[in-house]
Amino acid sequence: MFVRAYLRAYTKEQDANRAKADLEAFAKERGLHIAAFYVENESGASLKRPELFRLLSDCHSGDILLIEQVDRLSRLNVEDWERLKAELQVQRVRVVALDLPTSWMMANAADEITSRMMAALNSMMLDMLAAIVRKDYVDRRRRQAQGIAKLKAEGGYKGRKPDVQRNAAIMQMLRRGDSWNSIIAATGCSRSTLSRLRLQVKQEAAAT
Structure with a gap:
């Protein structure tokens, strides 16, 4: 079993490595060693994330995908979230998130029945959190669009200056x-x- 940590931020300025120390501390507390870090600056609302899929291609059955928060893994719509979940299930990757305590037991060995029960519970909680972070993403985008539309109507929106x-x-x-x-x-x-x-x-x- 390998622990593979995934770090994502939307822009380079946000620093995807920010949570690295927290992930290392979490793993150390449980006697685990992080085999590799996969870092990228891409939108969580898109499946076009090369490092995430490189991580999945590197995984063996039973490996752990360690993340700081569920929104680092997904801000996806329902269809794309189901596609990503299917990939995780095919690879038999266990998702452990620091903001999802029900996932923490997935980081430790357990008997088959307990493992299956925890996997089912964790899958349900992942679905719930994925839906919540998607709603938050959609709501923020809508408010942003409304704000821009208001500024345009008032003649005050200049747009983002290109670098x-x-x-x-x-x-x-x-x-x-x-x-x-x-x-x-x-x-x-x-x-x-x-x-x-x-x-x-x-x-x-x-x-x-």
């Missing part, structure tokens, strides 16, 4: 053929930004 210097560096990396993963690791940009800038590079090349 011109960073974008120029990303475009240069794209021109020389750097991989998306290396660009994201170096700049912390999102895949949507990278896709937009790649299209701009292609358009520039076509125009020359």
Whole structure:
């Protein structure tokens, strides 16, 4: 059995490594060793998370996926959450979250009946928390959209200013053929930004 810790934040500025010490302390208290950390800056509302799926591909049956909070794993809609759960079940990965005490027993060996009962209880609690964090995500996005709409109506919304210097560096990396993963690791940009800038590079090349 291996413990694999997953650390996620939406932006580079949020520092996905922030919870690393808490995960290490949790594992140490239970005599566990974290075999690897998987860190990325991606939205929890999307399944496009390379490090999460690299973690799952590295897993063996019975391994533990350790997270600080359920929302680090999922802010997904129902369909995507079911897809991720199915992947976890196929791999027989045990999810342990610091904010979900019912999952803590999953980190310790137990007899078969107890393990099955705890797995069933933990699955139910994961579903509940996943639904709660998704609702929180949707509510915040709705309030944000309402705020922007109000500012636009009042003529006060200027939008987010692009990071011109960073974008120029990303475009240069794209021109020389750097991989998306290396660009994201170096700049912390999102895949949507990278896709937009790649299209701009292609358009520039076509125009020359």
